[in-house]
Amino acid sequence: MASPGLPLLLLLLAAPPLQPSWLPPPDTPEGKATITGFILSALDRATSFLKKRLPEINLDGVVGFRMLEVQLKGVQEKWAQDSQLQPLSLRVGKLVEKLAPLLHDSIFYLNLSDPEYLRQFHLTIKPGFWKLPRAWTHTEASMVYPTFEQEDSFSEELSDLCLVQLLGTGTNSSQPCRLSNFCRSLMTRPGCSGYCLSHQLLFFLSARMRGCTRGLFRQSQHYMNVFCANMMDLNRRADAIGYAYPTRDIFMENIVFCGMSGFSDFYKLRWLQAILSWQKPREGCYGEPAAEDEELPKAIQYQQQFLRRVKRREKQFADGCSSHNTAMAVAALGGFLYVLAEYPPAEGKLQPPTMTPPNQH
Numbered sequence: 001m002a003s004p005g006l007p008l009l010l011l012l013l014a015a016p017p018l019q020p021s022w023l024p025p026p027d028t029p030e031g032k033a034t035i036t037g038f039i040l041s042a043l044d045r046a047t048s049f050l051k052k053r054l055p056e057i058n059l060d061g062v063v064g065f066r067m068l069e070v071q072l073k074g075v076q077e078k079w080a081q082d083s084q085l086q087p088l089s090l091r092v093g094k095l096v097e098k099l100a101p102l103l104h105d106s107i108f109y110l111n112l113s114d115p116e117y118l119r120q121f122h123l124t125i126k127p128g129f130w131k132l133p134r135a136w137t138h139t140e141a142s143m144v145y146p147t148f149e150q151e152d153s154f155s156e157e158l159s160d161l162c163l164v165q166l167l168g169t170g171t172n173s174s175q176p177c178r179l180s181n182f183c184r185s186l187m188t189r190p191g192c193s194g195y196c197l198s199h200q201l202l203f204f205l206s207a208r209m210r211g212c213t214r215g216l217f218r219q220s221q222h223y224m225n226v227f228c229a230n231m232m233d234l235n236r237r238a239d240a241i242g243y244a245y246p247t248r249d250i251f252m253e254n255i256v257f258c259g260m261s262g263f264s265d266f267y268k269l270r271w272l273q274a275i276l277s278w279q280k281p282r283e284g285c286y287g288e289p290a291a292e293d294e295e296l297p298k299a300i301q302y303q304q305q306f307l308r309r310v311k312r313r314e315k316q317f318a319d320g321c322s323s324h325n326t327a328m329a330v331a332a333l334g335g336f337l338y339v340l341a342e343y344p345p346a347e348g349k350l351q352p353p354t355m356t357p358p359n360q361h
Ligand SMILES: *[C@@H]1O[C@H](CO)[C@@H](O)[C@H](O)[C@H]1NC(C)=O
Pocket: 107, 111, 115, 118, 122
């Protein structure tokens, strides 16, 4: 386990900046405040999108915003002591206030559209289910599989079935943390990529949130180490091919799930910059980019097969906004914000001189 503090700062600094280097390094109070301002502006716009489209947001979308709420509250707690951080802290407080009623009301709409699905997964959008990591670690390249399976054999139905067993919310209302042999082997199978892999991690992360510690879950940390090492490898590949659109969703999902699992090396400044740049400025959502940047060479299309495939209960709106994309983006951004708040500034206090938030609308 790595301690927070300086190592996180170094991780954020380690990657060379993306072409237009518009994010300052986060190693000064000013740089940190500027980056924080960018993230908060993006989250503000995304939350306005949520508000406008609430009846259409699916359950996965609500999960992402619920994770964001936890991260924002974590940030508030870190900043509570520091009067110099008050302007930023107030913005976070406003965002939490905007988010809370939306999350509450979303239940009503989810219940209208699919009450049985809501019943099975209601726990995962209840306050208190998602908790911030208590300790930080990082991925080990030595755990990357020698090869990935060619096909991402992910099945949303099977993944859901196993999660329901884990949560203990099946129709026969079994006990939580009890698994069939089928789920045990599905969720620990080596060689997965894409959503198959991210959902193996989600399974163990959910087990941690549910408090499962016995049997298979004695080895939870080991499996999480393996899965996140491979998710890191896939994210580097996505980065190397320029994050062609269909890979962005799984790329952000990997940051969200591994970040929540305590792997701090997913919080790279370069990746933050990329995610900020994908937001649709007008709608505030994330989704399909405007047509022009979609021509891809064959080699890149080939590589993408490791990264794309199914989109979990995807909901794509007519304007190219995606509920799942947006949810993953806000939960990833919330993680970046939390990490920025978590490591102490190099020389004591954050100063407020450049506190005017950039990019404000
Ligand atoms: C969904 O609606 C039904 C019928 O109105 C109600 O009994 C149930 O409690 C609702 N579920 C949730 C989670 O709100």
